[in-house]
Amino acid sequence: xxxxxxxxxxxxxxxxxxxxxxxxxxxxxxxxxxxxxxxxxxxxxxxxxxxxxxxxxxxxxxxxxxxxxxxxxxxxxxxxxxxxxxxxxxxxxxxxxxxxxxxxxxxxxxxxxxxxxxxxxxxxxxxxxxxxxxxxxxxxxxxxxxxxxxxxxxxxxxxxxxxxxxxxxxxxxxxxxxxxxxxxxxxxxxxxxxxxxxxxxxxxxxxxxxxxxxxxxxxxxxxxxxxxxxxxxxxx
Amino acid sequence: xxxxxxxxxxxxxxxxxxxxxxxxxxxxxxxxxxxxxxxxxxxxxxxxxxxxxxxxxxxxxxxxxxxxxxxxxxxxxxxxxxxxxxxxxxxxxxxxxxxxxxxxx
Numbered sequence: 001x002x003x004x005x006x007x008x009x010x011x012x013x014x015x016x017x018x019x020x021x022x023x024x025x026x027x028x029x030x031x032x033x034x035x036x037x038x039x040x041x042x043x044x045x046x047x048x049x050x051x052x053x054x055x056x057x058x059x060x061x062x063x064x065x066x067x068x069x070x071x072x073x074x075x076x077x078x079x080x081x082x083x084x085x086x087x088x089x090x091x092x093x094x095x096x097x098x099x100x101x102x103x104x105x106x107x108x109x110x111x112x113x114x115x116x117x118x119x120x121x122x123x124x125x126x127x128x129x130x131x132x133x134x135x136x137x138x139x140x141x142x143x144x145x146x147x148x149x150x151x152x153x154x155x156x157x158x159x160x161x162x163x164x165x166x167x168x169x170x171x172x173x174x175x176x177x178x179x180x181x182x183x184x185x186x187x188x189x190x191x192x193x194x195x196x197x198x199x200x201x202x203x204x205x206x207x208x209x210x211x212x213x214x215x216x217x218x219x220x221x222x223x224x225x226x227x228x229x230x231x232x233x234x235x236x
Numbered sequence: 237x238x239x240x241x242x243x244x245x246x247x248x249x250x251x252x253x254x255x256x257x258x259x260x261x262x263x264x265x266x267x268x269x270x271x272x273x274x275x276x277x278x279x280x281x282x283x284x285x286x287x288x289x290x291x292x293x294x295x296x297x298x299x300x301x302x303x304x305x306x307x308x309x310x311x312x313x314x315x316x317x318x319x320x321x322x323x324x325x326x327x328x329x330x331x332x333x334x335x336x337x338x339x340x341x
Contacts, residue, residue, distance in 0.1 A: 020322040045239045052247035057285075062246055072242050079246040083253050085281050091257040091266065092274040098261055105261060109254040114285070121278050168333060171305065172326050175312045177286035179325030182316035184278035197280035198287035205288055213284055220280030225273025 004101055007136035010129075014140025017123045021115040021180075022148045024172035027163050028056050029149055031170055033156015035060060039067040043157050050153045054146065055113055058082045061209060081210030085217050089117040096120065097138075099131040108135070111142025118180045189231070193224035308333035 029050075036046030041063060049059050058079045065075045089112055097105060119141045120126065126134055155162065163169050185191055197220025204212025257264060266274075290309045292302050312329030316322070 020326070023323075023326060042239055045243060048240070049243040049246070052243045053250050054247070055250055058246065058250065062242070066239070066242075072238070072245070075242055076245045076249060080249040080253070083250045085277075085284075086250070086253040087256045088274070088277045088281070090254055092277040094257045094261065095271075097258045102261075105259050106255065109256075109258045110251060112254040112258075114281070118278065118282075166337075168330075168337070171308070171333060172330065174286045174289035174305075174309060175326050175329035176322060177282045178290070178309045178312050178329070179316045179322045181279060181282035181286060182313045182325070183320065183322075184282060190276055190279045193276040193280040194283035198283035201284040201288050202291060216284035217277065217280045220284065221273050221276045224276035224280070225269060228272065228276075229269065 002099075002130070002132055004104070004132045004135060007132050010133040010136030011140040013125055013133075014119070014137035014142075015144045017119045017125070017137070018115055018141035018144055021118065021176060022145055024170075024176045025056070025115070025145065025149055026152045027169035028173055029152025030156035030159075030163050032056060032060055032063070033153045033158075034160060035063050036153075036157050037160060039063050041066060047150075047153055047157055050150050051146070053079065054110070054149070055079075055083055055086075056149070065209075078209040081208070081214055084210070084214050086112055086117075088217060088221070089114075089121075093117065093120055096126070096134060100135050104135055108138060108142070111138065111146065113145065114177075114180075115145050116141040118184070122180075122184055189224035189228040192227050193220040196220045196223040304333055304336040307336060 032050075033047075036043060046063070049062065053059050053062070061078055061082060062075050065078060090109060093112075097108075100108070116138065120134075120138050123137070126137060129137070181194055185194055197216045199216075200219050201212060201216035204215055206212075207215070286309070290302070290305050292305065308329045311332040312325040315324040315328035318324075
């Protein structure tokens with residue numbers, strides 16, 4: 001039985017690893033706070049969606065749907081579709097998390113947003129690391145992104161227009177994902193996954209909220225999986 | 237109150253997607269081929285999120301309006317390929333975007 005008591009080194013390394021990835025969350029959180037005020041959403045409920053849902057893009061879509069007067073069902077289904085990619089993150093991380101205590105496996109995934117997945121999936125220090133270190137590393141990434149997210153949205157609600165639109169600071173969000181993409185492509189099937197997913201995501205933009213994104217990721221992974229099998233086959 | 241209930245329901249479905257496979261562990265087995273293909277979730281997801289954001293919301297017809305963002309994102313990707321870290325993509329991308337906008341592109 002391994003000892004899963006607080007692993008300071010893992011926790012600190014996790015915070016360090018996710019630190020650059022929280023930067024785009026700040027302008028995004030400020031804009032989201034501003035959206036809450038602009039759409040006349042109750043500030044406390046709007047801010048609380050940051051810890052209830054804890055997923056920026058889904059929150060933004062929910063706020064805009066509320067503003068459009070959409071039904072509760074439409075809002076919930078849209079959020080589910082947008083966040084369904086997290087189920088794939090969950091499946092991808094399962095082998096790394098399987099040795100962890102069941103309490104953590106039940107509650108820890110609360111923190112599984114894009115940034116924390118990216119770190120848990122690719123951080124080099126996690127290669128051949130022990131489960132307790134890995135668990136606290138993940139919690140470190142989660143606690144930092146969570147604190148920064150809740151703070152940024154609160155400031156956005158209270159202060160309002162703090163970032164100047166002409167600085168285009170929210171462009172750091174796609175830049176971060178471009179960076180993560182460049183780090184995560186390691187072989188030719190990986191390139192194919194990215195090309196297929198990117199193309200389908202653009203072509204599927206007119207599809208109902210979130211379903212284009214889901215379709216894009218599924219087809220990207222599928223294409224890469226098939227290509228990898230072909231490559232394996234041609235080698236043997 | 238309606239708003240709170242909606243956010244709670246949204247939070248529940250989001251949590252369910254995140255917990256799914258990690259929480260169920262061995263109880264929800266997947267074929268080996270799927271398990272192996274899951275290594276490509278990261279590149280597929282990050283491309284599917286970033287590409288539509290870079291191209292803006294205006295479709296192909298507005299290519300010239302998207303051009304500064306496309307160039308900035310390519311510069312950011314090149315920086316990461318060389319330097320292997322995220323700050324380099326944020327800095328390079330933003331500086332290139334600002335320069336292009338300042339130059340009136």
